[in-house]
Structure formats: structure tokens, C-alpha cells
Amino acid sequence: MATTKVVSIIKRVQTAVNDATGIVWTEKELLEHFNDAIRDIVLHRPDASAINTVFSCKGNSSKQSLPSEALRLIEIIRNDQGRVITEIDRSTLDATRPDWHQSEPSASIEHFVYDERDPKHFYLYPRPGGDVANPHIIELIYSSCPEEIVIPEQSIKDGSDTTTIPLDDTYANAIIDFMLSRAYSKDLGSAANANRASTHYQKYGNALGVKLQADAMMMKEGK
Known part of the structure; x- marks a missing residue:
């Protein structure tokens, strides 16, 4: 669970742009940048x-729809009774x-099919039994967009x-760099601000990429 406060993120951005009183970049504007970052x-x-x-x-359908708040399927783990479900x-x-x-x-699903081009749906084989009152239950992981x-x-x-913040605390620095990039993009007529915007966006991208590589390395070492 995250412990970093949203207002703390905004205050750090205000300090970085030397605008602690919100004269150039209002609190409302920076909050919009925060939500865009998420x-x-x-x-x-x-x-x-x-x-x-x-x-x-x-029940009785190979095609399944993810919950309305879901962005995409990440993985299907198992039947509720324990048997694994493989892609x-x-x-x-x-x-x-x-x-x-x-x-x-x-009553036992063996496989699932998923296509990134249709991110809100997936297919199961064999078809799950059950009905509205007693549906077949599976365990899955999906990505959602925080409110x-x-x-x-x-x-x-x-x-x-x-x-x-609605993400893990480890994303705090990436959020700040994204917000700084957006803030400095407000005045790209200034060569200095254009460079700052570009630099912070690169740092933002690097932060996500470095975390991705670190996660992959941990998964590899865990095997």
C-alpha cells in the first residue's frame, strides 16, 4: 500500500520549478498533470x-468479458478448485x-486465449459450466486504471x-518527472524549458524501463 501523499508529490514539483505559491503552475494544473502521469x-x-x-x-460461453474497470488481461491463474489454466x-x-x-x-478449464488487439475479452477452453446463480469461478489478474x-x-x-498515490511508492519519482515534463512544456518557446521538458520525459521513460528490467531480472533469478 502506498504511503506517499499526492500533495507531497505536487509540493515537490512546485519546489523543483521554483513556484511554491502556484503563480505560474496552479495546483489544479499540477493535479491534472498528476492524473495524466498515472x-x-x-x-x-x-x-x-x-x-x-x-x-x-x-456459463456455457467460450467468450468472456473483463470487468468494466479493467484495461487488459495480465494472466489467468487457475480454476477456483485449484487446477492451473495455461495460455x-x-x-x-x-x-x-x-x-x-x-x-x-x-467444471475444469484447461486453457485461455487472449489477443492484445481485443483487450477487454478473452476465451476459455473448454467452455465453463455453471449459471448465474452458481457460476464457474477462476482466479485472474488484470490491469485497471485508478480513478x-x-x-x-x-x-x-x-x-x-x-x-x-494510487500506485506503489516506487513510482513516485517517475510521476514527478512526468509532471515536470508537462509543466515545462507549458512554455516551449523557451529553449531552456524545452530542454528541461525533454530531459524530464527521458528520465521518466528511463525510470519505467529500469524498473521493467529490474523486475525481469528478479523473475529470471527466481526461476
């Missing part, structure tokens, strides 16, 4: 807002079992708001 991070790092939960399948390429099922969409409903943070300007000015 959306951009989630876009590039879906795991930043990963939700691990149980999912009630639509399989759709072309493989199409070639070996061309009638798999009409498979016999089962937009809304804080009154006065609460930002006096630092009284206690809302924390």
Missing part, C-alpha cells in the same frame, strides 16, 4: 495497477479443435489532504 504509467506498465481477484465466468495460441486450438467454441461445458484523484486546491495549498 494514466500514462498504467498504459506502459499494466502491472503497476494489477488486480488479482476471482472472476465469475459466463494457448488461438491458431493452435483452431487447427487441432476447430469446434472448440462449442466444446462440452466443463482520477480530485483534491480541492486549498487542500493542496495547505497540504492538509491525506490522499495517497
